[in-house]
Amino acid sequence: MDLLYLLYSLLRKKWIIAGCTVLGLVAGFVFTLFQPKSYASYAQYSTGFTMEQKVSIKEEAGLNFYEIDLRFNNVIETFRSPKVMSMLSYKVLLHDLEDLKPFRSLNDEQKKSNVYALTNMDHAKQLLRRKIAGMELLSPFDPEEKKVFDLMYLYGYAPEYLQGYLTIFRAERTDYLVIHCKSENPELSAFIANTIGQQFIRFFNVIYGLRNQESAARLDSVASAKKRNVDSLTESLKAFRERIGTPNVADRASAAMTVVQGVTSNYQQEQAKLNNLKGELRSVVSQLNDLNSQGTGSSIVNNNAAIMALNKENQNLEIEKNGKSDEEIRKLQDRIDANVKKIRDYTNSGGTLTDRQQRQNRTQVRQEDLIARKTDLEEQILAAEGNVALFRKQKEDYEVITKTGGGDQVILDAMERDLRIASQEYEQLKRSLQSSLDLDINPQNNFKQILVAQPAFQPEPSRRSLILGLCGMLTLFLSSFIIIALEFFDSSFKTPSIFQRATKLPLLSSLNKLNLKKKPLQEYFKETDLSREGEGALFVENLRKLRYELTSSGKKIFLVTSTKPKEGKTTIIEALANSFSLTRKKVLLIDANFSNNTLTQKFGAKPTLEQFSFTGQGNVMDKFWSTTSMTTIPNTDLVGCTENNHTPSEILPKSNLLENLPKIAENYDFVFVEGAALNNHADSKELSAWVDGIIAIFSAKSSLGQVDKDSIQYLKSTGGKFVGTVLNNVEANNMDL
The missing domain is CATH 1.10.287 (Helix Hairpins)
Incomplete structure (x- = not known):
């Protein structure tokens, strides 16, 4: 192309x-x-992902940016989780059912629907409050919950609908998470942006649980013990300095040897202690695994945790009553009553203290003791491993000193080194303790809302110019x-260059498309416009080129054929006759297209081709003149044929007109014989034996198929008889392409 x-x-x-x-x-x-107009609201949260997230005795390396990005992605996906989005949907629907100014109101047709008419609104409110408090999802398989579920869709508050309003993303290269909500109501946008963050934090806390407060207390205990150790080392160093005054170099070797012995003894004792601690830890872990496999006490622990959470929530609700209206106090009291009922249910679920429950309580106490013992053993092992490494290092250092001399100065250096190490450990513990006090309850959840979403005063710009562009x-x-x-x-030929590349046949001329409905073909040859512009003038000029090529070929009798029917053979033969008449040439037209005798029908010629037979008596021309018909084209005669389903060899008699064509052609300058299409008929192949040259007509609207390729191969096989092709029906703008 x-x-x-x-x-x-x-x-x-x-x-x-x-x-x-x-x-x-x-x-x-x-x-x-x-x-429709839309209003946008923004809420912003600080995640705390770039802050220290856990209590650690050892100082950690710098920020892991890959881990931070992964956390942000996890948080965003949690925001979009079904649980968080469902809680948001319940909150918005509950607001519209309870508030005097709902975000959306149902029209009369929606209120007449079965979903609205069959729903008990008071029951729906209680069900929504219970689901929100327990972070439970509505079940579409429960008949009562199904009504509320359908009501949520009726209001357009389904989770998938609300998720379309939300865009949650991280503020570029910051610790902040931005929640963007856009809806038709400014107050609805602000409510959604603020509420989803609250529900997310609730859900996040449920996932990761509450932080163990004993870690900070134990860390404080370790720090206090380390402080006492630092004070003791300081007093010992001070007393030693007062005792020895200026150390004697001669005593350094013996003093160093003494230190080596003491350090070696401490090293062995600490290693033995470490081995005992590890063995005890394995025993505790094994006991814990046995208790866990029994699965006892879990329900009680879970009930206790739930009761504590409900009691804490009731305390917060009592505080919130201060300064509230009667309606708001009533709503808060309903929530308190619901929590009290849950506490009662949790308490009753425990049952009487049967023997089995007593065993479960004892197992639970045993499990808690083992967990506490496991934590204590792990910390002791960590400390023992540090002491073992320290004593090993001191032992190696003092063994070197014993070979080069030691004394009081060596002991003094060792005591100063011990004091410096203990002081550094104490400072690290103080920093870790301070960091632990700065964190929220959940070490993985340090979210704080730093920007509260507000209703927008103006709708979002329509961006009409951008959309139009x-x-x-x-x-x-x-x-x-x-x-x-x-x-x-489009695989059609379209242009002369495409035609020649596709067929690789010589092109005599290209003829542009002509509107013959507007004016007969013969009229185009009578125009005297000197400008030679327009489709008619272009057609005549290109036909003159074709006329010159045929005149220069030295041939007189031409077969005009094509590969497909209706490629324009009749029109081109008529146009050639008109063109040759301008040069006062005599032309004979023979319609041998038995499958479609358009040429005969157009000029109303006598169908005499099949009737002509010269027996050798008289003059062939005398008999020939009786078979010809006059045409409207000057100096042009026509021999017509009958339309039938026969080939020339089947229908023409012996000594027919075509066999006598050389004698007849002596009275004409050019003879043009029209044959049937090569793809469908064998007529043109039979006619090629009686002509001097073959002209193939192709339409620019045709395409090249396999049958066409076979016909083209036949044209090439005719050797010198094949003169060339004419590309017909070309768009005027494509003539030069």
């Missing part, structure tokens, strides 16, 4: 492209004109692409 042809195709159809672009602009304008550009490119695609997948 020629790029130049594609470009010209776009230029020829520029008004179609322009019209599509205008339609796109109009569609964009209508879209923005009737687009996008619509215009989209339709422009889309229409251009469709036109190019249609041209690209």
Whole structure:
């Protein structure tokens, strides 16, 4: 496909492209004109992911940015989780059912629906409060919950609907998470942006649980013990300095040896202690595994945790009553009563203290003791491992000193080193303790809302200019692409260059498309316009080129055929006769197209081709003149035929007109015989034996198929008889391509 042809195709159809672009602009304008207004609200949370997230005795390395990005992705996905989105849907629906100013109101038709009419609103409110408090999902399989579920869809508050209003993203290169909500109601947008964060934090705390407060207390105990150790080392160093004064170099070796012995003894004792602690830890872990496999006590622990959480929530609700209206106090009291009922249910679920429950309580106490013992053993092992490493290092250092001399200065250096290490450990413990006091209850959840979403005063801009530009550009490119695609997948010849590349046949001339309904063909040859412009003048000029090629070929009798029917053979034969008449040449036209005798029908000629038979008596020309018909074209005669389903060899008699054609042609300058299409009939192959040259007609609207290739191969096999081809019906704009 020629790029130049594609470009010209776009230029020829520029008004179609322009019209599509205008339609796109109009569609964009209508879209923005009737687009509903939307209001946006923003809430912002500090995640604390770049802060220290856990209590650690050892100082950690710098920030892990990959881990931080992963945490942000996890948090965003948690925001979109079904549990959080469902809690948000329940809160919004409960607001519209209880508040005097709901975000959305149902119309009369919606209120007449079965979903609204069959729903008990008081029961629906209680059910929503219970589901929100317990973070439970509505079941569409429960008949009562199914009604509330359908009501939520009736209001348009389903989780998948609300999720379409929300956009949650991380503020670039910050510790902040932004929640953007856009809806038709400014107060609804602000409510959703604030509520989803609250529900997310609740859900996040449930996932990761509450932080163990004993860690900070134990860390404080370890810090206090380390403080006492530092004070003791300081006093020992002070007393030693007062005792020895200036150390004697001669005593250093013996002093160093003494230190080595003491350190070696401490090292062995600490290693033995470490081995005992590890063995005890394995025993505790094994006992815990046995208790866990029995699965006892879990329900009681869970009930206790739930009761504590409900009691704490009731305390907070009592505090919230201060300064509230009677309606709000009533709502808070309903929640308190619901929590009290749950506490009673949890308490009753325990049952009487049977023997089995007593065993469970004892097992639970045993499990708690083992967990506490396991934690204590792990910390002791950590300390013992540090002491073992320290004593090993001291032992190696003092063994070196014993070989080079030691004394009181060595002991003094060792005591100073011990004091310095203990002081550093104490400072690290103080920093860890301070960090633990700065964290929230959940070490993985340090979320704080730093920007509360507010209702927007003005709707979001419609971005009409941008939408119009996008619509215009989209339709422009889309229409251009469709036109190019249609041209690209169009396998017709279209242009002379494409035709020659496809067929590799000699091209005598290309004839442009002519509107014969507007004016008969013969009239185009009578025009005297000197400008030679327009489709008629272009056609006549290109036909003159064809006339010159035929005159220069030195041949007189031509067979005009084609590979497909209706390629324009009759029109071109008529046009050639008109062109040759301008040069005062005598032309004989013979219609041998038995499958479609259009030439005979057009001029009303006598169908005498099948009747002519020269027996050798008299003059052949005398008999020939009786078979010819006059045409409207000057100096042009026509021999017609009957339309039938026979080939020339089947229907023509012996010594027919075609066999005597050389004698008859002596009275004419040129003879043109029209034959049937090569793809469908064998007529033209039989006629080729009686002519000097063969001209093949192709239409620019045709494409090349396998049957055409076979016919083209036959034309090439005729050798010198094949004169060339004529490409007919070419668009005027494609003539030069």
